[in-house]
Amino acid sequence: MSREPRSDAVANRDRIVEAARAELSRSNGAAADLRLHGVAKAAGVGQGTLYRHFPTREHLLAEVYRYELTELVDAVAPLLAQHPPLRALTCWLRRLVAYARVKRGVMAAIEASAWRDLHSDQHHRLDEALGMLLDQGKAAGDVREEVDVTDVILLLGALSRIPEPEWDARAHTIVAVIVDGLRPHRGHDTECPEDPHL
Template sequence: MARDALAADPGASLNSIAKAAGVGAGTLYRHFPSREALVLGVYRKEIDTLVALAPTLLAMHPPLQAFRLWCDRLCEFGRMKYGVADLLHAVISDQDHRETYEPMVQAVRRLMGACEASGDIDPGSDPEDFLTLLGLLWKIPPDDAGQARVKRLLALAFRGMGVKETPE
Protein backbone atom coordinates (compact mmCIF):
# COMPACT_ATOMS: atom_id res chain seq x y z
CA MET A 1 0.00 0.00 0.00
CA ALA A 2 2.78 2.45 0.91
CA ARG A 3 4.55 1.67 -2.36
CA ASP A 4 1.43 2.52 -4.36
CA ALA A 5 0.79 5.67 -2.34
CA LEU A 6 4.35 6.89 -2.89
CA ALA A 7 4.16 6.06 -6.60
CA ALA A 8 0.96 8.09 -6.92
CA ASP A 9 2.21 10.95 -4.77
CA PRO A 10 5.89 11.02 -3.77
CA GLY A 11 5.01 13.68 -1.21
CA ALA A 12 2.37 11.53 0.50
CA SER A 13 2.38 11.98 4.26
CA LEU A 14 2.50 9.11 6.74
CA ASN A 15 -1.02 10.05 7.83
CA SER A 16 -2.38 9.81 4.28
CA ILE A 17 -0.61 6.49 3.75
CA ALA A 18 -2.01 5.12 7.01
CA LYS A 19 -5.51 6.23 6.02
CA ALA A 20 -5.20 4.63 2.57
CA ALA A 21 -3.99 1.40 4.21
CA GLY A 22 -6.90 1.43 6.62
CA VAL A 23 -4.72 1.58 9.73
CA GLY A 24 -4.30 4.19 12.38
CA ALA A 25 -1.44 6.65 12.12
CA GLY A 26 -0.09 5.32 15.43
CA THR A 27 0.23 1.83 13.98
CA LEU A 28 2.21 3.14 11.03
CA TYR A 29 4.38 5.36 13.24
CA ARG A 30 5.23 2.39 15.50
CA HIS A 31 6.74 0.58 12.52
CA PHE A 32 8.06 3.63 10.69
CA PRO A 33 8.84 6.55 13.00
CA SER A 34 9.44 8.90 10.05
CA ARG A 35 8.58 9.26 6.39
CA GLU A 36 12.23 8.54 5.63
CA ALA A 37 12.05 5.23 7.50
CA LEU A 38 8.94 4.28 5.52
CA VAL A 39 10.59 5.13 2.19
CA LEU A 40 13.65 3.06 3.17
CA GLY A 41 11.39 0.19 4.24
CA VAL A 42 9.55 0.25 0.91
CA TYR A 43 12.89 0.36 -0.93
CA ARG A 44 14.30 -2.63 0.95
CA LYS A 45 11.09 -4.65 0.47
CA GLU A 46 11.07 -3.90 -3.24
CA ILE A 47 14.73 -4.94 -3.59
CA ASP A 48 14.04 -8.19 -1.72
CA THR A 49 11.08 -8.84 -4.03
CA LEU A 50 13.18 -8.19 -7.14
CA VAL A 51 15.96 -10.49 -5.94
CA ALA A 52 13.48 -13.29 -5.22
CA LEU A 53 11.72 -12.72 -8.54
CA ALA A 54 14.74 -13.61 -10.71
CA PRO A 55 14.79 -17.40 -10.03
CA THR A 56 10.99 -17.53 -10.09
CA LEU A 57 10.86 -15.96 -13.55
CA LEU A 58 13.65 -18.22 -14.80
CA ALA A 59 11.68 -21.25 -13.64
CA MET A 60 8.54 -20.06 -15.45
CA HIS A 61 9.87 -18.50 -18.69
CA PRO A 62 12.65 -18.83 -21.25
CA PRO A 63 15.74 -16.90 -20.05
CA LEU A 64 15.40 -13.82 -22.26
CA GLN A 65 11.73 -13.41 -21.49
CA ALA A 66 12.47 -13.86 -17.77
CA PHE A 67 15.19 -11.20 -17.95
CA ARG A 68 12.91 -8.77 -19.77
CA LEU A 69 10.07 -9.34 -17.32
CA TRP A 70 12.48 -8.77 -14.44
CA CYS A 71 13.67 -5.53 -16.02
CA ASP A 72 10.06 -4.43 -16.50
CA ARG A 73 9.48 -4.93 -12.78
CA LEU A 74 12.67 -3.03 -11.95
CA CYS A 75 11.54 -0.16 -14.18
CA GLU A 76 8.13 -0.20 -12.48
CA PHE A 77 9.95 0.19 -9.16
CA GLY A 78 11.87 3.06 -10.75
CA ARG A 79 8.62 4.89 -11.42
CA MET A 80 7.89 4.84 -7.69
CA LYS A 81 11.46 5.72 -6.81
CA TYR A 82 11.50 8.70 -9.18
CA GLY A 83 9.66 10.98 -6.80
CA VAL A 84 11.50 9.92 -3.67
CA ALA A 85 14.99 9.35 -5.07
CA ASP A 86 16.56 12.36 -3.39
CA LEU A 87 15.03 11.42 -0.04
CA LEU A 88 16.12 7.81 -0.45
CA HIS A 89 19.68 8.77 -1.33
CA ALA A 90 19.78 11.02 1.74
CA VAL A 91 18.67 8.28 4.17
CA ILE A 92 20.25 5.13 2.75
CA SER A 93 23.24 4.07 4.80
CA ASP A 94 26.36 2.31 3.60
CA GLN A 95 25.06 -0.82 5.31
CA ASP A 96 21.69 -0.53 3.55
CA HIS A 97 23.53 -0.15 0.25
CA ARG A 98 25.74 -3.20 0.90
CA GLU A 99 22.78 -5.31 1.99
CA THR A 100 20.73 -4.48 -1.12
CA TYR A 101 23.29 -3.96 -3.88
CA GLU A 102 25.11 -7.30 -3.89
CA PRO A 103 21.88 -9.37 -3.98
CA MET A 104 20.72 -7.26 -6.93
CA VAL A 105 24.02 -7.85 -8.72
CA GLN A 106 23.65 -11.58 -8.09
CA ALA A 107 20.08 -11.57 -9.44
CA VAL A 108 21.21 -9.83 -12.64
CA ARG A 109 24.22 -12.16 -12.89
CA ARG A 110 21.87 -15.15 -12.66
CA LEU A 111 19.56 -13.76 -15.35
CA MET A 112 22.48 -12.85 -17.62
CA GLY A 113 24.08 -16.25 -17.10
CA ALA A 114 20.90 -18.01 -18.14
CA CYS A 115 20.62 -15.77 -21.20
CA GLU A 116 24.26 -16.40 -22.13
CA ALA A 117 23.77 -20.16 -21.72
CA SER A 118 20.72 -20.09 -24.01
CA GLY A 119 22.55 -17.95 -26.57
CA ASP A 120 20.13 -15.05 -26.15
CA ILE A 121 22.85 -12.56 -25.18
CA ASP A 122 26.53 -12.43 -25.96
CA PRO A 123 28.93 -13.58 -23.26
CA GLY A 124 30.71 -11.01 -21.16
CA SER A 125 28.07 -8.49 -20.15
CA ASP A 126 28.70 -7.05 -16.71
CA PRO A 127 25.78 -7.13 -14.23
CA GLU A 128 27.02 -4.04 -12.39
CA ASP A 129 27.24 -2.08 -15.64
CA PHE A 130 23.70 -3.14 -16.49
CA LEU A 131 22.38 -2.09 -13.07
CA THR A 132 24.15 1.25 -13.39
CA LEU A 133 22.42 1.80 -16.72
CA LEU A 134 19.04 0.86 -15.30
CA GLY A 135 19.61 3.21 -12.38
CA LEU A 136 19.89 6.04 -14.89
CA LEU A 137 16.47 5.12 -16.27
CA TRP A 138 14.99 6.01 -12.88
CA LYS A 139 15.83 9.65 -13.52
CA ILE A 140 13.34 9.78 -16.40
CA PRO A 141 9.95 11.23 -15.45
CA PRO A 142 7.26 8.54 -15.16
CA ASP A 143 4.89 10.19 -17.63
CA ASP A 144 3.89 8.59 -20.96
CA ALA A 145 6.79 10.16 -22.89
CA GLY A 146 9.22 9.10 -20.19
CA GLN A 147 7.96 5.54 -20.19
CA ALA A 148 8.31 5.37 -23.97
CA ARG A 149 11.90 6.58 -23.56
CA VAL A 150 12.55 3.94 -20.88
CA LYS A 151 11.32 1.20 -23.25
CA ARG A 152 13.56 2.46 -26.06
CA LEU A 153 16.61 2.68 -23.81
CA LEU A 154 15.99 -0.75 -22.33
CA ALA A 155 15.70 -2.19 -25.85
CA LEU A 156 18.96 -0.43 -26.70
CA ALA A 157 20.63 -2.01 -23.66
CA PHE A 158 19.44 -5.46 -24.72
CA ARG A 159 20.69 -4.91 -28.27
CA GLY A 160 24.03 -3.89 -26.73
CA MET A 161 24.17 -7.32 -25.10
CA GLY A 162 23.60 -8.97 -28.46
CA VAL A 163 19.85 -9.53 -28.48
CA LYS A 164 18.76 -9.61 -32.11
CA GLU A 165 14.98 -9.23 -31.90
CA THR A 166 13.09 -6.50 -30.11
CA PRO A 167 10.61 -7.26 -27.32
CA GLU A 168 6.94 -7.60 -28.20
Protein backbone atom coordinates in the same frame (compact mmCIF):
# COMPACT_ATOMS: atom_id res chain seq x y z
CA MET B 1 14.32 -13.58 25.14
CA SER B 2 12.68 -11.37 22.54
CA ARG B 3 9.08 -12.22 21.77
CA GLU B 4 7.76 -12.85 18.28
CA PRO B 5 5.70 -9.93 16.95
CA ARG B 6 1.97 -10.44 17.42
CA SER B 7 0.21 -11.51 14.24
CA ASP B 8 -2.04 -8.46 14.24
CA ALA B 9 0.99 -6.18 14.57
CA VAL B 10 2.63 -7.92 11.60
CA ALA B 11 -0.60 -7.58 9.61
CA ASN B 12 -0.79 -3.87 10.47
CA ARG B 13 2.81 -3.34 9.39
CA ASP B 14 2.18 -5.15 6.10
CA ARG B 15 -0.95 -3.07 5.42
CA ILE B 16 0.95 0.16 6.10
CA VAL B 17 3.75 -0.80 3.69
CA GLU B 18 1.24 -1.85 1.02
CA ALA B 19 -0.71 1.40 1.41
CA ALA B 20 2.51 3.40 1.06
CA ARG B 21 3.45 1.39 -2.07
CA ALA B 22 0.03 2.05 -3.58
CA GLU B 23 0.33 5.76 -2.87
CA LEU B 24 3.79 5.91 -4.42
CA SER B 25 2.47 4.10 -7.47
CA ARG B 26 -0.36 6.62 -7.85
CA SER B 27 2.08 9.52 -7.51
CA ASN B 28 4.62 8.01 -9.94
CA GLY B 29 7.18 7.51 -7.19
CA ALA B 30 6.94 11.03 -5.73
CA ALA B 31 8.04 9.96 -2.25
CA ALA B 32 8.45 13.56 -1.09
CA ASP B 33 4.67 13.94 -1.37
CA LEU B 34 3.88 10.87 0.75
CA ARG B 35 1.62 11.88 3.66
CA LEU B 36 1.70 9.56 6.66
CA HIS B 37 -1.83 10.39 7.82
CA GLY B 38 -3.11 9.42 4.38
CA VAL B 39 -1.14 6.16 4.48
CA ALA B 40 -2.55 5.34 7.94
CA LYS B 41 -6.10 6.00 6.75
CA ALA B 42 -5.63 3.88 3.63
CA ALA B 43 -4.16 1.06 5.74
CA GLY B 44 -7.06 1.21 8.19
CA VAL B 45 -4.85 1.93 11.20
CA GLY B 46 -4.48 4.84 13.57
CA GLN B 47 -1.58 7.24 13.28
CA GLY B 48 -0.22 5.96 16.58
CA THR B 49 0.00 2.46 15.13
CA LEU B 50 1.81 3.76 12.07
CA TYR B 51 4.32 5.69 14.15
CA ARG B 52 5.00 2.68 16.37
CA HIS B 53 6.12 0.77 13.29
CA PHE B 54 7.65 3.69 11.39
CA PRO B 55 8.71 6.64 13.57
CA THR B 56 9.44 8.82 10.54
CA ARG B 57 8.53 8.97 6.87
CA GLU B 58 12.13 7.98 6.09
CA HIS B 59 11.72 4.71 8.03
CA LEU B 60 8.58 3.90 6.04
CA LEU B 61 10.19 4.77 2.72
CA ALA B 62 13.21 2.61 3.54
CA GLU B 63 10.91 -0.33 4.23
CA VAL B 64 9.02 0.25 0.97
CA TYR B 65 12.35 0.27 -0.87
CA ARG B 66 13.37 -3.02 0.77
CA TYR B 67 10.01 -4.54 -0.09
CA GLU B 68 10.23 -3.47 -3.73
CA LEU B 69 13.77 -4.82 -3.98
CA THR B 70 12.77 -8.13 -2.40
CA GLU B 71 9.91 -8.56 -4.88
CA LEU B 72 12.26 -7.80 -7.76
CA VAL B 73 14.89 -10.28 -6.55
CA ASP B 74 12.30 -12.97 -5.80
CA ALA B 75 10.86 -12.66 -9.33
CA VAL B 76 14.00 -14.12 -10.95
CA ALA B 77 13.40 -17.82 -10.29
CA PRO B 78 9.74 -17.85 -11.40
CA LEU B 79 10.57 -15.90 -14.56
CA LEU B 80 13.37 -18.33 -15.45
CA ALA B 81 10.99 -21.25 -14.81
CA GLN B 82 8.34 -19.78 -17.13
CA HIS B 83 10.38 -18.27 -19.97
CA PRO B 84 13.54 -18.76 -22.02
CA PRO B 85 16.47 -16.86 -20.41
CA LEU B 86 16.46 -13.76 -22.63
CA ARG B 87 12.69 -13.39 -22.32
CA ALA B 88 12.98 -13.80 -18.54
CA LEU B 89 15.68 -11.11 -18.46
CA THR B 90 13.53 -8.76 -20.55
CA CYS B 91 10.51 -9.24 -18.28
CA TRP B 92 12.68 -8.71 -15.22
CA LEU B 93 14.17 -5.50 -16.60
CA ARG B 94 10.66 -4.19 -17.25
CA ARG B 95 9.84 -4.83 -13.61
CA LEU B 96 13.04 -3.06 -12.70
CA VAL B 97 11.69 0.08 -14.40
CA ALA B 98 8.95 0.31 -11.76
CA TYR B 99 11.49 -0.36 -9.01
CA ALA B 100 13.78 2.37 -10.39
CA ARG B 101 10.98 4.90 -10.17
CA VAL B 102 10.39 4.09 -6.50
CA LYS B 103 14.13 4.12 -5.86
CA ARG B 104 14.46 7.59 -7.38
CA GLY B 105 11.61 8.88 -5.23
CA VAL B 106 13.12 7.40 -2.06
CA MET B 107 16.54 8.86 -2.88
CA ALA B 108 14.99 12.29 -3.25
CA ALA B 109 13.05 12.05 0.00
CA ILE B 110 15.56 10.76 2.55
CA GLU B 111 18.88 12.12 3.73
CA ALA B 112 21.92 11.23 1.64
CA SER B 113 23.65 9.44 4.53
CA ALA B 114 20.59 7.29 5.22
CA TRP B 115 20.29 6.44 1.53
CA ARG B 116 23.96 5.41 1.34
CA ASP B 117 23.51 3.07 4.31
CA LEU B 118 20.34 1.57 2.88
CA HIS B 119 21.78 1.15 -0.61
CA SER B 120 25.09 -0.33 0.54
CA ASP B 121 23.20 -2.86 2.66
CA GLN B 122 20.93 -4.01 -0.17
CA HIS B 123 22.49 -3.47 -3.61
CA HIS B 124 24.37 -6.81 -3.68
CA ARG B 125 20.98 -8.60 -3.85
CA LEU B 126 20.18 -6.81 -7.09
CA ASP B 127 23.61 -7.66 -8.52
CA GLU B 128 23.15 -11.34 -7.66
CA ALA B 129 19.68 -11.48 -9.26
CA LEU B 130 20.89 -9.83 -12.45
CA GLY B 131 23.96 -12.06 -12.51
CA MET B 132 21.78 -15.16 -12.40
CA LEU B 133 19.74 -13.93 -15.37
CA LEU B 134 22.84 -13.06 -17.38
CA ASP B 135 24.46 -16.43 -16.63
CA GLN B 136 21.37 -18.28 -17.80
CA GLY B 137 21.26 -16.15 -20.94
CA LYS B 138 24.92 -16.87 -21.69
CA ALA B 139 24.42 -20.60 -21.14
CA ALA B 140 21.58 -20.53 -23.68
CA GLY B 141 23.70 -18.53 -26.15
CA ASP B 142 21.32 -15.57 -25.97
CA VAL B 143 23.59 -13.10 -24.14
CA ARG B 144 27.05 -11.91 -25.15
CA GLU B 145 29.78 -13.66 -23.17
CA GLU B 146 31.73 -10.47 -22.48
CA VAL B 147 28.81 -8.70 -20.76
CA ASP B 148 28.79 -8.62 -16.98
CA VAL B 149 26.54 -7.23 -14.25
CA THR B 150 28.45 -3.94 -14.04
CA ASP B 151 27.96 -3.31 -17.76
CA VAL B 152 24.20 -3.66 -17.45
CA ILE B 153 23.99 -1.61 -14.24
CA LEU B 154 25.90 1.21 -15.94
CA LEU B 155 23.51 1.11 -18.88
CA LEU B 156 20.51 1.12 -16.55
CA GLY B 157 21.90 4.30 -15.01
CA ALA B 158 20.28 6.06 -17.96
CA LEU B 159 16.94 5.60 -16.19
CA SER B 160 18.00 8.07 -13.51
CA ARG B 161 18.36 10.79 -16.15
CA ILE B 162 14.84 10.55 -17.57
CA PRO B 163 12.74 13.60 -16.62
CA GLU B 164 9.56 12.48 -14.87
CA PRO B 165 7.19 13.78 -17.59
CA GLU B 166 9.02 11.59 -20.14
CA TRP B 167 9.37 8.48 -17.95
CA ASP B 168 6.55 6.42 -19.44
CA ALA B 169 7.58 7.21 -23.00
CA ARG B 170 11.31 6.53 -22.59
CA ALA B 171 11.97 3.98 -19.83
CA HIS B 172 10.74 0.92 -21.73
CA THR B 173 12.50 2.08 -24.91
CA ILE B 174 15.78 2.22 -23.00
CA VAL B 175 15.21 -1.30 -21.68
CA ALA B 176 14.49 -2.56 -25.21
CA VAL B 177 17.71 -1.01 -26.51
CA ILE B 178 19.70 -2.57 -23.65
CA VAL B 179 18.24 -6.02 -24.34
CA ASP B 180 19.03 -5.72 -28.05
CA GLY B 181 22.60 -4.80 -27.14
CA LEU B 182 22.94 -7.90 -24.95
CA ARG B 183 22.30 -10.26 -27.84
CA PRO B 184 25.36 -11.91 -29.39
CA HIS B 185 26.52 -10.61 -32.76
CA ARG B 186 25.30 -12.82 -35.58
CA GLY B 187 27.94 -12.16 -38.19
CA HIS B 188 27.19 -8.45 -38.53
CA ASP B 189 30.17 -6.19 -39.13
CA THR B 190 30.27 -3.74 -36.26
CA GLU B 191 33.89 -2.68 -36.68
CA CYS B 192 34.54 0.86 -37.89
CA PRO B 193 37.41 1.63 -40.28
CA GLU B 194 40.38 3.27 -38.65
CA ASP B 195 39.86 7.01 -38.47
CA PRO B 196 43.13 8.98 -38.46
CA HIS B 197 41.36 11.91 -36.80
CA LEU B 198 40.46 9.90 -33.68
